[in-house]
Amino acid sequence: MKKILLIVFSICLTWSVFGQLSSGTYVFKSGDPNFHWEEYYNYGPLKYQDFVFTVSIDGWDIKSIQFNEREEVLKDGYWRTVNTTMMATLDEDYDGPFGWYEFQTNQCNYTFDEPQNGRIILQRYDCIEQCDDQTIGLTLIRRH
Numbered sequence: 001m002k003k004i005l006l007i008v009f010s011i012c013l014t015w016s017v018f019g020q021l022s023s024g025t026y027v028f029k030s031g032d033p034n035f036h037w038e039e040y041y042n043y044g045p046l047k048y049q050d051f052v053f054t055v056s057i058d059g060w061d062i063k064s065i066q067f068n069e070r071e072e073v074l075k076d077g078y079w080r081t082v083n084t085t086m087m088a089t090l091d092e093d094y095d096g097p098f099g100w101y102e103f104q105t106n107q108c109n110y111t112f113d114e115p116q117n118g119r120i121i122l123q124r125y126d127c128i129e130q131c132d133d134q135t136i137g138l139t140l141i142r143r144h
Contacts (some may be wrong), residue, residue, distance in 0.1 A: 002050050002058040004094070021057045021079075021101075021114075021115065022058070022060050023057055023059060024057060024058070024065070024143055024144060025054060025055070025057075025143070025144050026054070026055050026056075026140060026142075027052065027053075027054045027056070027140070027141050027142040027143070028052070028053045028054075028055075028120060028122075028138035028141065029050075029051070029052050029053075029140060029141045030050065030051040030083065030137065030138050031050055031051075031053075031135055031137060032119075032137070032139040036130045042126060045053060046124065051067070051068060051136060052063070052066075052067070052068050053066070053067060053122055054066040054069070055101075057079075057131045060078060060079045061077060061079075062074065062076075062077025062103050063069055063077075063078070063100060065103060065105070072106075073081050073105055073106045074103060074104075075103075075104040075105060075106065076103065076104055077101065077102065077103030077104070078098055078101070078102060078103070079099060079100075079101055079121075080101070080102055081098060081099040082098050082099070088138055093103070097136060098114070099113075099114045100112065100113045100114065101113075105127060106126055106128075107128055107129055108124050108125065108126060108130070109124070109125050109126045109127075110122060110123065110124050110125075110129060111123050111125075112138075115140065118139055118140040119137065119138065120137075120138050120140075121136070121137055121138075122135070122136050122138055123134060123135050124136075
């Protein structure tokens with residue numbers, strides 16, 4: 001029994017480490033005409049206006065974010081994973097993310113899944129001001 005629990009725990013840990021970004025700063029940009037994320041997930045229409053998203057990661061935490069080179073006030077930001085209880089209820093053909101980042105600013109809540117092929121979907125929702133919920137496809141252009 002201990003061996004089975006150890007194997008399950010190892011698999012879960014591997015999944016969480018696999019999708020999580022390494023510590024560092026990542027710069028993502030919109031406008032990639034070859035970005036057809038709808039082929040992978042059903043996020044609905046994506047916006048492709050000129051937009052730059054910079055995120056600094058330190059371990060499990062998001063340390064800072066910038067939108068178009070303007071630093072935002074970050075309330076908190078974390079890497080989240082699907083817990084073992086949820087994993088047991090997933091369909092065997094589930095092809096979605098096993099981890100995601102979520103963060104909050106003074107204005108809105110945001111999430112983005114683990115990057116796939118250098119691409120992420122950034123979702124904005126639950127804004128205080130009158131802002132529309134927004135989903136935007138972004139491509140990694142630099143890491144430092």
